[in-house]
Amino acid sequence: MSRSTVGKKPVVVYGASGYTAQLICEYLRNFDIPFIAAGRSHAKVAAALSRVPGIETAAYDIEEVEHETDTLAALFDGAKVVCNTVGPFTELGSPVVEAALKAGCHYLDTTGEQPFIRRLRDEYGAAFAARGLLLAPSTASMWGELDILIDLCTRHGAIDSIEASMVAVGVPTYGSTQTVFQGFLTEAYYLDAGRLTPWPACQLYEFSPPSGGLNQLLHHWGGGALPIYYEHHPEVRTVRVYGGFTTRELMDGVQRMERHYQEHLKDLPIEQRKAALSQFAASMQGSMPPRENPLLHRTLTSVIARGTFKEIVASGRGAGGYTTTAAFQAAAARLLLTQGPRRTGFQSPTGAFGSEYLRNTLDRLGLWRVLEVRELGGRACA
Ligand SMILES: NC(=O)c1ccc[n+]([C@@H]2O[C@H](COP(=O)([O-])OP(=O)(O)OC[C@H]3O[C@@H](n4cnc5c(N)ncnc54)[C@H](OP(=O)(O)O)[C@@H]3O)[C@@H](O)[C@H]2O)c1
Structure with a gap:
């Protein structure tokens, strides 16, 4: 490894010129955690960091790095935690995971991409566990908020089915829009009686919020992380996850794009399909939106958890999915640095950090709150 590990900052934020990474840097600064802001262009990372409120009091270095396993591993060497925000992860994630493993770092990311999460579990989970390292994708608003609500429901036992939805009031970033459209390239699954089952293409679903x-007009949103987390659960056998934005026109646009993909693109060579989807995504969101505004941007999360004689309804509200994602990442890094991993290998956010810790930290920061967890019949559960 050529780069020096002496005095290495303990956290590396990769993709630091991006929207989410800027917010992660802001929250690491709030938690007083020194970090390296890394990306493929030093100038872009420096410009992004200059916009982070309070950054002048943070301890950080900027590093330019090539997106390649050995170069990334050399950068990570001597650090403890990697926060990866470079997506679409199905396309770009593997070199970063391999580099984290090689350098002996815990790995966190912001992905909600089901094929990537599955790949992490199946191809890298055991190797991270064997080295005493954590591998925690989706340490993020989507699907971390639902993971907390589901944990609050299932801990009472006798729950076998989950219907979960996450609706955002806001505007997706360039990276998120790219990720949503690249999602058409791969099959999306829900968990049906213990079996991963493909969602039909081009469908939107009317979801009536328990509140x-x-x-809300929702989409399977690529299937989400939760069916993968619960695939081998002893009690929970069915998990359906829906996602989207409150703006119905935006959801209609997603459906139109998916139809276009199915009818005109899906038989083209893969590189042509990727390029076409990337172009569509860029035409919908080609630039960086302004920093989230907690008075405008919201996440509305709800879970209906059922057993034969039981139904629990849980709801949460957040003040902006990207800001909350940053807080998830910084809170996770803080726990790893101060206490080490609770568990190692592939974990969901609650498996890795505990739902109480995540819930309390997000609540304290004024970013996400559990509104209710109620068993049908009127009993409050949490
Ligand atoms: N699950 C959730 O709740 C959640 C929340 C937030 C974000 N996300 C996901 O996180 C990802 C990032 O989102 P974002 O909003 O931060 O997007 P963004 O603002 O577009 O940032 C993307 C970052 O990735 C870098 N990048 C892109 N292609 C690269 C490549 N080939 N090599 C190296 N770096 C590359 C970009 O670098 P340049 O600036 O140099 O192009 C930028 O730093 C997306 O996949 C998004 O869906 C998920």
Whole structure:
């Protein structure tokens, strides 16, 4: 490894010119955690960091790095935690995971991409566990908030089915829009009686929030992380996850794009399909939106957890999915640095950090709150 490990900052934020990474840097600074902000262009990372509020009091270095396993491993060497935000992860994630493993770092990322999460579990989980390292994808608003709600429901036992939805009030970033459209390239699964089962293509679903109000038009959103976390659960056998934005026109646009993909693109060579989807995504979101505003941007999360004679409804509300993602990452890094991993290998956010710790930290930061966890019949559970 050519780069020096002496005095290495303990956290590396990779993709630090991006929207989410800037927010992660802000929250690491709030937690007083020194970090390396890394990306493929020093100038872009420096410009991004200059926009982070309070950054002048943070302890950080900027590093330019090539997106390649050995170069990344040399950068990570001597650090303890990697926060990876470079997506689409199915396309770009593997070199970063391999580099974290090689350098002996815990790995966190912001992905919600099901094929990638599955690959991490199946191809890298055992290797991280064998080295005493944590591998925690989706340490993020989507699907971490639902992971907390589901944990609060299932801990009471006798739950076998989960219907979960996450709706955002806001605007997706360039990276998220790319990720949503590249998702058409791969099959999306839900868990049906213990078996991963493909979602039909081009469908939107009317979801009626347990709290009432207008139905939301939702999509399977690539299937999400949760069916993978629960695939081998002893009690929970069915998990369906829906996601989207409150703006119905935006959801109609997603469906139109998916139809276009199925009818005109899906038989083209893979590189042509990727390029076409990337172009579509860039035409919908080609630039970086302004920093989230907690008075405008929201996440509405709800879970209905059922057993034969039991139904528990849980709801959460957040003040912006990207800001909350940053807090998830910084809170996770803090716990890893101060206490080490609770568990190693492939873990969901609650498996890795505990739902109480995550819930309390997000609540304290004013970013996400559990509104209710209620068993049908009126009993409050949490
Ligand atoms: N699950 C959740 O709740 C959640 C929340 C937030 C974000 N995310 C996901 O996290 C990812 C990032 O989102 P974002 O909003 O931060 O996107 P963004 O603002 O577009 O940032 C993407 C970052 O990745 C870098 N990058 C892209 N292609 C690269 C490549 N080939 N090699 C090296 N670096 C590359 C970009 O570098 P340049 O600036 O040099 O192009 C930038 O730093 C997306 O996949 C998004 O879906 C998920």
